[in-house]
Amino acid sequence: MTLMTPPRTPSPDPPRTLLLTGAAGGVGGFLRASLPGYGYRLRLADLKPVEGAESLVFDLRDADAVRAAVRGVDAVVHLGGISLEDTFEAVLGANVQGTYHLYEAVRREGIRRVVFASSNHAVGYVPLTGGAPIGSAVGPRPDTYYGLSKAFGENLASLYADKYGVETVSLRIGSCFPEPRSVRMLATWLSPADCARLVHAALTAPDVGHTVVNGISANTRAWWDLGSARALGYAPQDDAEAYAEALLAAHGPLDPAHPDARYVGGSFTLADPHGTG
Ligand code: NAI
């Protein structure tokens, strides 16, 4: 069977125009502010209206709208979707079906690269043993339907790289907020500035095929290894340790029996969208 896929010739030019899905969200806000400083022109997309020169409002569940949105960009940074645990049906629509629509659109429009916002929750049940730092080759071991959808997204990226030559860097993001909010985040924090550094590296590194990387800052208390991210050129500049004294004074040290001390995904291992216990 012949698939009608436009020719995809590798270009030495770095991507310049990006579709940013989930642009109205928290990480979307950081990247809207920072990525133009790296020379990118952004086309913004979300369910909610977001201000910008080029801004689209649509649902990722709408395949035609997704296809129209990707047309003409050099690459996609895919942040859009449900970002916490929810019902299976909700996660299925926004994250599973939505990410499939995105990859189909990218394949059909001949776009060469996607940066996919995966999550630590794709591997949330990986235990924190206190041994060697955890690399990005582990898993999948999802802790929620949400984490399951991120594992699906990573596998979808793998399929589209192998079968169609669509390149993806899947970022297993720890906790990307202006500041770490908990003792756990002293390990998992990804500062907004390091997030932009990581996305830029993921957009510009050559020959990534499908590469999975851990996404955190240079945190003193990290239990994640950043080798595969650094291999793309990522050089984090921030460290959550600057917030350690205040967070430990407010919350005390982690109880070793608490999920935050036991599993990559912390309290998400307790999440129960049905309230059935
Ligand atoms: P967020 O919830 O603030 O933003 C997600 C955006 O996606 C929202 O603006 C929402 O309107 C949009 N969206 C949801 N369903 C949609 C649909 N059906 N169609 C179109 N747009 C839809 O999340 P945040 O924190 O900005 O995260 C961005 C991405 O990074 C998400 O994919 C999240 O899973 C991932 N991530 C974030 C982490 C963090 O610490 N902030 C950690 C790990 C992963």
Ligand code: 15L
């Ligand atoms: C995520 O995947 C969520 O999107 C974010 O809101 C945080 O909960 C983060 O993981 C985390 O584990 O801290």
